[in-house]
Amino acid sequence: QNPSLSGPKLIAQSADLMDKIIYKIEHFESERALMLNALTHDIRTPLARLMLLCEKIQDETLAEKIESDIIAINDHLTKMLNFTQKTFSQEAVTEISLYHALEKLSQEYDSDKVQFNAENSMAKYLVKAQENQLLSAFKNLIDNALKYAGNCDIHLQLKSPQQIEVIFSDNGPGVNETSLNTLSRPFYREDSA
Numbered sequence: 001q002n003p004s005l006s007g008p009k010l011i012a013q014s015a016d017l018m019d020k021i022i023y024k025i026e027h028f029e030s031e032r033a034l035m036l037n038a039l040t041h042d043i044r045t046p047l048a049r050l051m052l053l054c055e056k057i058q059d060e061t062l063a064e065k066i067e068s069d070i071i072a073i074n075d076h077l078t079k080m081l082n083f084t085q086k087t088f089s090q091e092a093v094t095e096i097s098l099y100h101a102l103e104k105l106s107q108e109y110d111s112d113k114v115q116f117n118a119e120n121s122m123a124k125y126l127v128k129a130q131e132n133q134l135l136s137a138f139k140n141l142i143d144n145a146l147k148y149a150g151n152c153d154i155h156l157q158l159k160s161p162q163q164i165e166v167i168f169s170d171n172g173p174g175v176n177e178t179s180l181n182t183l184s185r186p187f188y189r190e191d192s193a
Contacts, residue, residue: 118156145170
């Protein structure tokens with residue numbers, strides 16, 4: 001409005017304007033969440049039908065690949081919903097052994113491609129975490145390493161009595177140094193294509 005206004009009237013107008021902006025943002029977020037819920041439901045219905053059709057495919061190898069893709073799509077839909085609804089924060093924090101969790105996780109992969117390295121003594125160290133969310137993040141790192149490099153080495157070590165370090169390494173091309181600060185953004189990809 002008129003930039004020459006000053007004093008309490010301007011403060012009242014600013015507060016009113018901020019209230020309107022906050023309402024619009026909250027309304028937009030609510031509409032977006034509703035649309036995403038509807039889209040997710042609409043996508044999961046044909047995915048469920050596809051899963052049933054997979055049972056009729058004679059070629060078992062092909063059927064397993066298709067089922068794996070369907071499960072991956074469902075997982076991505078769940079992650080998107082959890083992110084928009086913030087339900088990921090509702091998981092209880094528990095004490096877990098990273099040694100046992102990573103050992104079990106690495107066994108889900110081909111041992112020639114994913115290697116887990118840690119001293120047995122690491123099993124006694126516990127961390128407080130949302131286990132499913134942490135393992136989902138670890139799985140994502142492994143999957144990306146396999147996708148872009150074909151291998152993943154996981155190292156678990158004690159840095160200090162209060163600090164455990166988990167290192168995921170691979171022989172891939174790496175990430176552009178200018179992109180390092182943006183890697184923690186949800187759903188970020190260095191190559192937007």
